[in-house]
Amino acid sequence: MTKNKYIVREEDHKSRIDKLLADQNREISRSRVQSWITDAYVTVNGKPVKANYKCQQGDLIEWIIPKAEPLSLVPEAIALDIVYEDKDILVVNKPKGMVVHPSAGHQHGTLVHALLYHCTDLSGINGVERPGIVHRLDKDTSGLLVVAKHDEAHQQLAEQLVQKTMKRTYQALVHGEIAHEKGMIEAPIGRDPKDRQKMSVVENGKEAITHFRVLRAYPDYSHVECQLETGRTHQIRVHMKYIGYPIVGDPKYGPRKTLQANGQVLHAKELRFYHPISKQPMHFSTDLPAYFQELLAYIQKLY
Numbered sequence: 001m002t003k004n005k006y007i008v009r010e011e012d013h014k015s016r017i018d019k020l021l022a023d024q025n026r027e028i029s030r031s032r033v034q035s036w037i038t039d040a041y042v043t044v045n046g047k048p049v050k051a052n053y054k055c056q057q058g059d060l061i062e063w064i065i066p067k068a069e070p071l072s073l074v075p076e077a078i079a080l081d082i083v084y085e086d087k088d089i090l091v092v093n094k095p096k097g098m099v100v101h102p103s104a105g106h107q108h109g110t111l112v113h114a115l116l117y118h119c120t121d122l123s124g125i126n127g128v129e130r131p132g133i134v135h136r137l138d139k140d141t142s143g144l145l146v147v148a149k150h151d152e153a154h155q156q157l158a159e160q161l162v163q164k165t166m167k168r169t170y171q172a173l174v175h176g177e178i179a180h181e182k183g184m185i186e187a188p189i190g191r192d193p194k195d196r197q198k199m200s201v202v203e204n205g206k207e208a209i210t211h212f213r214v215l216r217a218y219p220d221y222s223h224v225e226c227q228l229e230t231g232r233t234h235q236i237r238v239h240m241k242y243i244g245y246p247i248v249g250d251p252k253y254g255p256r257k258t259l260q261a262n263g264q265v266l267h268a269k270e271l272r273f274y275h276p277i278s279k280q281p282m283h284f285s286t287d288l289p290a291y292f293q294e295l296l297a298y299i300q301k302l303y
Contacts, residue, residue, distance in 0.1 A: 003062055003063070003064050004024075004062065004063050004064070004065070005060065005061070005062050006020075006024060006060075006061045006062075007058065007059070007060055007061075008020075008055045008056060008057055008058060008059040008060075008061065009057065010057050012055055012057070013055065013056060013057040014054045014055065014056075015054070015055050016051070016052055016053070016054060016055075017037065017042070017044065017049060017051065017052075017053045017054075017055055017061065018030055018033050018034050018037060018051040018052070020055055020061075021033045021036075021037075021042065021061070021063060028065075028125065033051075034051045036063060036064075036065070036066065037049065037050065037051045038051070039066070041063055041064045041065075041066055042061065042062070042063040042064075043061070043062050043063070044059050044060070044061055044062075045059060045060050046060075046062075073102065073112065073113060073116055074113070074116075075113060075114075075116035075117035076108065076109065076113040076114060076116075076117055077114075077117050078109065078113060078114035078117065079114075080092055080111075080114050080115070080118055081093040081094075081095070082118075083144065083284050083286065084282075084284060087149065088148070088149055088150065088153045088275070088276060088277045089146055089147060089148060089149060089153055089157075089275070089276065090115070090118075090119070090132075090146070090147040090149065091144060091145070091146050091147070091271065091282075091284050092111065092115075092144070092145055092146075092147060093142075093143060093144055093286050094111055094137055094141075094142060094143060094144075094145060094268075095142055095289070096140050096141070096142040096262070096263060096289060096291065097139060097140060097262070097263070098110065098111055098139065099111070099139045100112065100133060100136045100137060100139075100145070101130045101133055101136070111133075112130065112131060112132075112133065115131070115132055115147060116131070119149065121149045121150060122147070122148070122149055122150075123148040123149065123150050123151045123153065123154035124151060125148075125151050125154045125155065125158075132147040132148050132149065132154070133147065134146055134147065134148050134154055134157045134158055134161070135161060135166075135168075135231060137268055138234065138237075138264070138266075139263070140249075140262065140263025140264055140266075141170075141263075141264065141266045141267070141268060142266075142267045142268070142289050142292075143170070143267045143268025143269060143286060144168075144268045144269070144270070144271040144284055144285075144286055145268065145271070146271060146273065148276070152276065152277070153276040153277060154276075155276075156276030156277070157273065157276050160273050160274060160276075161231060164229060164230075165273070165274065166271075166272065166273040167227065167270070167271070167272040167273070168227070168228045168231070168268060168270070168271055168272075169225060169226070169227045169268075169269055169270035169271075169272075170225070170226045170227075170228070170236055170266055170267060170268050170269060171215070171223070171224070171225050171226070171266075171267050171269050171288060171292070172223075172224050172226060172236060172240065172247050172248075172264070172265060172266045172267070173221060173222075173223055173224075173247065173248040173249075173259075173265040173292070173295060173296070173299075174221065174222050174224055174240050174245040174246060174247050174248060175220065175221060175245060175246050175247075175248060175254065175255060175258070176220065176221070176222060176244060176245045177217045177218060177219055177220065177221070177222055178214045178217055178222040178224065178245055179217070180214070181213065181214055182211070182212060182213040182214065183211075183212055183243075184209065184210070184211050184212075185208075185209070185210045185211075185212070185239040185240075185242065185243055186207075186208070186209045187201040187205075187208060187239060187242055188201065188202060188203065188204070188205030188206055188207055188208055189201060189202070189205045189206060189208040189232040189233070189234075189235060189238055189239075190202040190204060190205030190206060197252075198234075198252055198253070199232070199233050199234045199238050200238060200242075201238065201239075201242045205232075206230075206232055207230055208230050208232045208235050208238075208239065209228075209229035209230050210226055210227070210228060210229065210235060210236055210239045210240075211226065211227045211229065212224050212225065212226045212227075212240075213225045218299055218300075218302070218303050219303055221248065221299050222245060223296060224240075224245075225269075226240075234252070234253070236266060237250055237252070237253045237264060237266070238253060240253075241253040241254070247264040247265060247266055248261055248264070248265045248295070249261030249262065249263055249264050249265050250263070250264035250266075251263065251264075259295060259298075261291065261295060262291075265291075265292055265295060267286075267288055267289060267292055269285060269286055269288065270283070270284065270285045270286075271283075271284045271285075272284075
């Protein structure tokens with residue numbers, strides 16, 4: 001295991017060490033960094049510290065990235081819609097209703113369980129429960145995501161997310177008729193102070209930018225295309241609610257009176273990135289799933 005070093009600069013003075021290290025290791029979650037600190041893989045000036053330690057200019061931070069634990073999840077024979085695969089990556093079209101990785105209440109039937117059955121080689125950067133997972137989709141959001149088969153591929157793809165060179169385009173059905181053709185939503189997102197299970201636009205949140213284009217507007221609904229410039233939790237769902245056009249079927253951010261869709265009508269339709277090893281441009285697109293097409297057909301008949 002290689003020891004990494006970083007000397008705290010003036011602009012990082014008084015930053016929390018867990019946040020600073022997460023920024024230095026952008027493909028790693030802050031919670032995982034906190035586990036490194038708890039397990040004494042991180043020292044400041046040669047001594048262990050707590051996750052809330054406020055860094056001082058000139059501090060020498062040293063940390064070791066521990067090797068991923070052997071996978072303990074049991075592979076499950078779940079069918080996958082694989083759009084592309086080579087020795088470095090997979091591109092999967094995730095169905096609505098599938099959870100991406102195990103979590104409380106979702107210990108079986110996830111995309112990760114299916115991936116482990118399909119291939120044994122997956123990157124270990126995000127730990128035992130998230131092998132290969134570079135970016136996520138919510139349970140009821142369908143569509144494309146890329147999976148890394150080894151750590152080098154994972155690091156390269158994660159850097160593209162940071163540099164905003166990975167392009168993710170979604171389609172959604174929202175409540176309300178949007179009068180203008182396109183727009184940009186730039187509003188910071190963080191935990192909702194009134195409900196920790198939700199995200200919201202908050203003053204001290206993280207930068208979040210969504211571009212949208214109206215594909216077709218109806219008297220009470222709009223079919224829109226959204227492109228993420230950043231990738232915050234629930235970003236499109238929160239942003240569309242924020243401007244007054246919540247996603248149809250969204251149980252968390254939408255109105256109670258909505259069309260029956262078993263969750264938000266949101267599909268990750270296109271994915272563009274550079275291959276992490278060959279550097280060739282990659283572009284993938286999927287058809288809208290049947291449930292989405294059926295809702296559009298229903299609305300067209302209404303008007």
